[in-house]
Amino acid sequence: MGDIYKIxxxxxxxxxxxxxxxxxxxxxxxxxxxxxxxxxxRKIVFEKAMNAAIGGGFSMKETHxxxxxxxxxxxxxxxxAYKVELSGAREDGNTVNLxxxxxxxxxxKGKFNLFATVWTKHMKNIMMPFDGAR
Numbered sequence: 001m002g003d004i005y006k007i008x009x010x011x012x013x014x015x016x017x018x019x020x021x022x023x024x025x026x027x028x029x030x031x032x033x034x035x036x037x038x039x040x041x042r043k044i045v046f047e048k049a050m051n052a053a054i055g056g057g058f059s060m061k062e063t064h065x066x067x068x069x070x071x072x073x074x075x076x077x078x079x080x081a082y083k084v085e086l087s088g089a090r091e092d093g094n095t096v097n098l099x100x101x102x103x104x105x106x107x108x109k110g111k112f113n114l115f116a117t118v119w120t121k122h123m124k125n126i127m128m129p130f131d132g133a134r
Contacts, residue, residue: 012054013119015075019046020112022080027105030096037092041085041101049078 023044033039053075085095 007122009122010119011075013115013122015078016050017112017115017119019044019050019078019080020108020115023108024105024112026082027101027108030101031098031105034094034096034098037094039094039096041094041096043083043085044080045083046078046080049081050075053078 023046026042026044030041033041085097087095088097089095
């Protein structure tokens with residue numbers, strides 16, 4: 001199963017889930033520092049870069065059948081952008097907004113669960129021909 005990520009959809013899902021995990025870690029860090037004076041909340045953004053990598057913009061041909069699909073290579077090159085929240089600081093200089101972090105965490109969890117569901121469905125489709133052979 002080491003080559004499963006060469007299937008474009010699995011590569012997209014893998015990278016998307018990795019980025020969602022990174023976002024959840026940032027949210028957890030922000031919440032953990034809710035009471036830390038001077039702490040600046042961080043935010044992670046990757047959607048625009050991911051969409052650009054998936055969309056491609058122009059098409060090229062693969063020159064060798066063992067190469068990854070070209071637009072999949074772009075997905076693996078997507079790096080998240082970390083931004084520091086400077087507005088909304090409390091008296092102690094902390095910019096963590098618990099309501100905002102809770103909302104971001106919940107949205108993120110929903111997206112991750114969706115990706116996991118799609119992953120599972122794709123795996124079932126791939127394994128379907130082999131199920132009758134057992």
